[in-house]
Amino acid sequence: MKVTIIGGSGFVGTRLIENLRATQGLDIRNVDKVQSDTHPALTEIGDVTNLADMRLALQGSDAVVLLAAEHRDDVYPVVRYFDVNVQGLRNILQAMEENNVKHIIFTSSVAVYGLDKDNPDETLAPDPFNHYGKSKWQAEQTLKWWFTEHSDWTISIVRPTVIFGEGNRGNVWNLLNQIASGKFMMIGPGTNRKSMAYVGNVVAFLQFLIQNKSIGYEVYNYVDKPDFTTNDLVYHTGKVLDKKIPTRRIPYWLGMLGGYGFDVLAWVTRKKLPISSVRVKKFCAVTQFDSAKAMDSGFKPPFTMEEGLRRTLKSEFGK
Template structure:
């Protein structure tokens, strides 16, 4: 099978290419506007907005894995979300039609459900709150229309929760670093739960899509279960790192007051601080998503959430490496 990964130079794409090569998928190409640190030999620089280049590069391919997206919170102008995430999807599908390709795997996001929803499943209505979530779902709508025109096509969509793992510099890494530093105070009672997804499981699930789900229109959330509470996460980090993690707890109201204080300082100084009222609110919120549907597929993740966290913690905070030469990937 000839597999074209679009947007494979980043965190998920790099690990996916490695996963595919380790399991016998030798005919893989990567199309990305950024060079690949790990797989330059199979990477061609191109943009999803370049229709002619996509037509050329997708010739002869059997399946497309679309990872490319504008995802950061600070993208400007905001029209880039729509250009890349929505028009980019249209361009990819146009090139697939030109080249007779009928299979696509698309990484969407649980951001399509919006904020403060109670454990939403794939059957819940969408309610995105930002341009990223809105454009991810608009891209899904483009896929729905494409599939409706020809039932022999195959669309597989995964909506992952926040992804973490070795080399990733995103929100989960920042939280793990803060907790493991010993300079951590729990805001609230710590009973709120957080859905997370380990990179080793995500790429195995994408390979499962490639090898097992070759028909129909399929949408699945991806979350590693069971979810940890913040208290359980702190305990697990202390166990893995063999450290005594402080468990001082600050009432939510005081934590929010401190967050507002940093908001005020940021407004006065023009500087960005690691603490804000929004971050305190997100930290204390329960963020859970239902992933029971994927269990019906017979998919078994190779790692538990605890194992994924342990792998990440040991790699980032225990093993000795030259940080100046270590390749990392920055995400939200």
């Protein structure tokens, strides 16, 4: 079985390739616009916005895992989200059809739900609040329409929550780094719950979907339980690293005011800054999601949430 991973040179893709390479009966290829530092021999250079690249990349494939996306909070111009996340998917679907490939796993995002929703499952109507979420929802709608015309295909959409793990330098790492360094400033009371997903479990679920192909169209949230509060993360960080974590607190309104100030500064300087109003809003929001459907599919996460957090803290900050 030949599996083509689109956008596999990043954090999730690298771990997924490692898992799949250890599995008998799978032939793995990575297609990305940047070379993979870990798996260069398996990587071909290609851009999802280039249809010719995708036509060539998908020759002989049996299944496609689409990881490539524009996802940062500060992508400019904003049309880039839609060029990559929506038109890029359309290019892949056209290339799949031309190459008679009928199995795709698309990584979307819980960002399609918007903020402060009450533990939504896959039946909740999407309400994205930013361009990233809007572009992912448009891509999902494209896939749903595509299935109406291609009912013999296998289309799986996975909406992971924020992913963390060893080697990642994303939002969770930034938060844990601040906590571990003792320079952490809590905005608000810290009681908002955060759904997260450990990378080892996310890639295991993607592999599960690859190997358990069933014709049809399915959407899955992916979340590892339990959902921790920000206060819980402070507690577990201190416990794992065996250190007392001082925590300074400021009210939410003051944090948002500072975020807007950084927005203005970023616009004036045309620089990407680590703080913004969007990031403050996301930090303070309740982001809980239901993952019962994924857990009822027959998949068993290989790691507990606590184990994933411990592995990450020990690897990144345990020196």
